[in-house]
Amino acid sequence: MARELWKGNEALAEAAVRAGVVAYFGYPITPQTELLEYLSLRMVRLGRTFLQAESELAAINMVYGVACTGVRVMTSSSSPGISLMQEGLSYIAASEVPVVLVDIMRGGPGLGNIQPSQGDYFQVTRSCGHGDFRPLVLAPATVQEGVDLVYEAFDLAEKYRTVVIVVADGNIGQMMEPAEMPPMRDISTEQPDWALVGADGRSHRIITSLFLSAEKLETLNLRLQAKVQRVRENEVRYREHRAEDADILMVGFGTMGRIAQTAADMARQKGIRAGVFRPVSLFPFPSAALETRSHQARRILVVEMSAGQMLEDVRLAVGKDYPVEFYGRMGGVIPLPDEVFDAVEKIHAEMCHD
Amino acid sequence: MTEVTEELVYQRPESLTQVHTHYCPGCTHGTAHRLVGEVLDELNVRGRTIGIAPVGCSVLAYYYFDVDFAEAAHGRAPAMATGMKRTHPDKVIFTYQGDGDLAAIGTGEIVHAAGRGENITVIFINNAIYGMTGGQMAPTTLEDQKTSSSPLGRDVSIAGYPLRMCELLATLDGAAYISRQSLHDVRHIRRAKKAILTAFKTQMAGLGFSMVELLSTCSTNWKMDPVESLEWLRDNMIPYFPLGDFKVAEAVKEL
The missing domain is CATH 3.40.50.970 (Thiamin diphosphate (ThDP)-binding fold, Pyr/PP domains)
Incomplete structure (x- = not known):
């Protein structure tokens, strides 16, 4: 085809x-x-x-x-x-x-x-x-x-x-x-x-x-x-984009995963090592893979078109002591890559400051 | 020596299982089950029939019919039946539903199944009360009838009027055969069986939606003994829910 x-x-x-x-x-x-x-x-x-x-x-x-x-x-x-x-x-x-x-x-x-x-x-x-x-x-x-x-x-x-x-x-x-x-x-x-x-020819089945x-x-x-x-x-499924060496790992699914990719590429051009972890199976959530990846990253930024729902699964995966940030829009607003990049840049500035 | 010749005149239909039911003494569900079982036997369709049980007293009907059975969510049996019949037109599909199931929570599903002329058969048990949950007002509870949720009697200025489902559904073009019968005495039980037979034949001939409403008793929640219940049905329900055929499509008349 x-x-x-x-x-x-x-x-x-x-x-x-x-x-x-x-x-x-x-x-x-x-x-x-x-x-x-x-x-x-x-x-x-x-x-x-x-x-x-x-x-x-x-x-x-x-x-x-x-x-x-x-x-x-x-x-x-x-x-x-x-x-x-x-x-x-x-x-x-x-x-x-x-x-x-x-x-x-x-x-x-x-x-x-x-x-x-x-x-x-x-x-x-x-x-x-x-x-x-x-x-x-x-x-x-x-x-x-x-x-x-x-x-x-x-x-x-x-x-x-x-x-x-x-x-x-x-x-x-x-x-x-x-x-x-x-x-x-x-x-x-x-x-x-x-x-x-x-x-036919047997006793009944019941559902x-x-x-x-x-x-x-x-x-x-x-x-x-x-x-x-x-x-x-x-049945765990996920995809990654420039995640191998990312300091700031964005986690987003569906459309937000794509927007995060663009934001990651923008960040890389500015010398910020950003990457994306995109869960494909929301249940089962790829908790173990994300937890493993989190060891190499320094911060996680969860991006969603909601008030932060998958955020809870991410926090469960990486534990309460891991620094997890969130950026989301609600009501049907699709975040622009610029907005997500700004959130990445802000986290990067905080990391440099720490 | 005289040779003894005996003729078997009565036995349990093959379409029913050999178990005791959980129904209360005096309940007419057993009669209704038996009539459906006899009809399935007579039409020789047990092996290609799928039944759908409701939520209500007959929720466990699947244990009593020896035909493949699914258990629906409350009121949704006609939707399940629609799916089954559309994908398996060679099967005989019937739902067995009470008045709360069919005439309250499942009103949308029954109206649209009839409106589409779904080629299914519906056995509708109307005993004017919610049996399983302990005797609350049903959509078919009569005016002034006392129930556990209308303790002063059904006040139509508050609760509105009982629904006559046969009359309502008979207005729909998709309905091919709609009949109301009663289970309060032998003469009426025989008529009820004839109606159930016609309903299944309607389906097997592919003529459209068929439903038989069976006026039934609930001794336990009516708080009457079985005989009183049958008399109460006759004297109170039949005047409001008149018996007879409400829709017989031309093609059904020729069956």
Whole structure:
């Protein structure tokens, strides 16, 4: 395949098609809507299932129903829509069925606005519904990376029988960039041994999230936690930019990771050794790798389009005695590289002064 | 010696499991389960049926039907059923929902499933009360009916009026077969079974959305004995929730 110019949302949709998604259910919400619009034609032409639901609540439960039958299914939304999906995500997690969700974050809280934001880091990594569960959360910084992560997300969802969230700010959903599409996969006809497909020739299968006995519910929770542990051991992803010898290590994900790269390059031109550590998996957070890298750096600057949410994971990774600074903008404001560079330069001046 | 010839006239449907249910004495859920089980047997579709249980007293229905079953979030069964049927049109998909599930928290899902003409079957149990949580007011609780959250009786100036879901859904073009039946005596139970059979046949013929509402009792929370409950249903519920077919699409009439 050649590199082509793709709009982020449409590229993510096409990546899902190529990964063999059988069904898509969604509800229009800016800045994610093009993903739904794209699939409304593409899926129908391929003879696959597309349905515009009456709400995000309905969409996630349609997804839940399909997931119970063991075929590839996904939905997508943006921040307020994800809030509505939290109920379903909790049931899906407890039922251990594979689901892929794309979240194109916008400014909040409340109705907020339709500008890009990273204010839902807590929502996707911490509070994606009631109860003890952690979805696998992947955050692309480019359209190409988004394509690759969506393509892989279905495999991961099935491998762990879990929710995989590909989360990006509205910037990545809306912008156009060159991207190369992965090959078209055949739709799997394999039926997992837990799928609800009719009890022909056997006794019935049940998929439920109800366990009235405390001990049985604890057993489920222990299994979910063991899964979280396997995910922590196997699915850590991150990228670095000029981090090997950086005194000031910026930590940012998605769009902020890219802005931080530009700021790092600006700093290098001024003789400041700055670098970037960009978590790609937000859960599992690359704590060990960041902690190792922090030994060689002298300061960490966390950059986010939020009040500082990933900041907590960084502090947990490097410990309370490590000097961690923060620069962020909220409400859908995208920081300019100059602003981030200024924050780097300020830290550099303090370091020289120390 | 005379040869003894016996004919089997009654047995547990294959679509039901061999277990005791948790339902209260006098509850009509058992009757409703049995009717659905008999219909699935008669249509010979047990092996390709997927059921969806609600949140409410019948939350454990999946233990009682020997068909593949999923447990929905409260009110969301029609959305799950939509997903399953859209991707598996060859399967027989049904939801089993109570009045709180279908007519309160799940109103959006049931209206839109019917509006889209989803080719699914809904078994709607209306007993005018929330059973599992201990007898609170339901969307179908009658005017002046006392419940644990309407202790003075349902005051329609505060709580509004009971919803008639069959009448409401029958206005939608996607609905192919909508019927309200009652489980309070044998004659009505036989009619209820016929309606359930028609509903599943509607789905199997691909004619669109089908729902059978079954007026049911809740002796425990109505605080009546089982016989009193059946009489109360007959004397109080049927006048407000009239029985009969509310929508029979032309193609359904020909089934």
